[in-house]
Amino acid sequence: MKKVCLITAALGGLVSTSGYAFELTSQDIQEGQKIPQAFEFDGFGCSGSNKSPQLQWIDAPKGTKSYAITVYDPDAPSGSGWWHWSAFNIPASITSLAQGADLTKLGATELKSDYGSVGFGGVCPPQGDNMHRYQFTVWALPVEKLDLSADVSAALAGFTVRSMAIGKAVLVAPYNR
Numbered sequence: 656m657k658k659v660c661l662i663t664a665a666l667g668g669l670v671s672t673s674g675y676a677f678e679l680t681s682q683d684i685q686e687g688q689k690i691p692q693a694f695e696f697d698g699f700g701c702s703g704s705n706k707s708p709q710l711q712w713i714d715a716p717k718g719t720k721s722y723a724i725t726v727y728d729p730d731a732p733s734g735s736g737w738w739h740w741s742a743f744n745i746p747a748s749i750t751s752l753a754q755g756a757d758l759t760k761l762g763a764t765e766l767k768s769d770y771g772s773v774g775f776g777g778v779c780p781p782q783g784d785n786m787h788r789y790q791f792t793v794w795a796l797p798v799e800k801l802d803l804s805a806d807v808s809a810a811l812a813g814f815t816v817r818s819m820a821i822g823k824a825v826l827v828a829p830y831n832r
Contacts, residue, residue, distance in 0.1 A: 677715055679793050679824035683708035683754060690789060690830040696770065696777035701832070707740065707775035711751035712793045716822035719747050719795040723816045724758075725809070730787040731780070733769075738809035739789065740775045741766040743801045743816060764805050766812055773805075778830040786829040795822035 684690050695703025710724070723743035731737035742758045742765045749761055758765050758774075768776030780787040794816045803812055 677712065677793075677795060677822045677824040679710060679712045679791060679826045681708050681710050681791070681826060684791070684826065684828045686826050686828065688828060689786075690778055690828045694777050695830075695832075696779035698770065699779050700782065701777070701779035703777050703779075705775070705777040706755035707752070708791075709752065709754040710791065710793070710826075712824050713750065715747070715750075715795045715824075718797050718821055720799045721745055721747055721796045721801075722749065723794040723796060723801070723812070723820075724752075725790075725792045725794070725813055725816070726775070727790045727792070727813070728778070728780070728787050729790065730785070731769075732784070735810070737769045738766075738813070739768050739778070741768070741809035741812050742774075743796075743803065743812060744799075747799075764801075764803070766805065766807065766809050768809065780831055782832050784831060786831045788827050788829055791826045791828070793824045794820045795824075797821050 693704050694708055695701045697703055697705040722745040726740035728737040742763050745761060745763045765774045767773050770776040778789055796819060
């Protein structure tokens with residue numbers, strides 16, 4: 656197992672102090688496989704159910720006191736990508752989310768997506784665009800609460816989370832229409 660962890664670290668994954676890689680998986684979406692249409696946004700020409708997928712993570716780094724979750728499309732034709740979900744202050748005791756989870760019930764803060772609404776905003780690339788990559792990331796943080804308000808931009812929250820994370824687990828799945 657040690658060789659696998661070293662390879663993971665060399666490829667940019669962060670390794671937890673338990674000796675295993677911090678890992679994010681889902682029953683609804685799989686790494687490298689097209690996201691099901693059910694997780695498409697409802698609006699902007701898309702007609703999905705706009706529910707967040709089920710997510711679970713294991714082997715967070717020692718010292719994790721909370722989590723943040725982001726979903727980002729770096730291929731969006733905006734010049735700055737597209738934030739589909741940004742949430743933080745998820746308690747360290749939480750290691751999975753049900754499909755369509757309401758993170759505010761867990762005490763977390765959810766920000767506006769680039770669609771302009773609070774919470775998860777499903778996939779919805781422009782019709783005919785090439786395949787877009789959707790990066791689902793769970794960030795392990797060394798603090799119980801981030802000192803950010805609910806009206807900050809997803810980009811500012813992303814900067815803050817990235818600058819202090821002690822680990823991250825990423826699942827990347829594509830989608831096009």
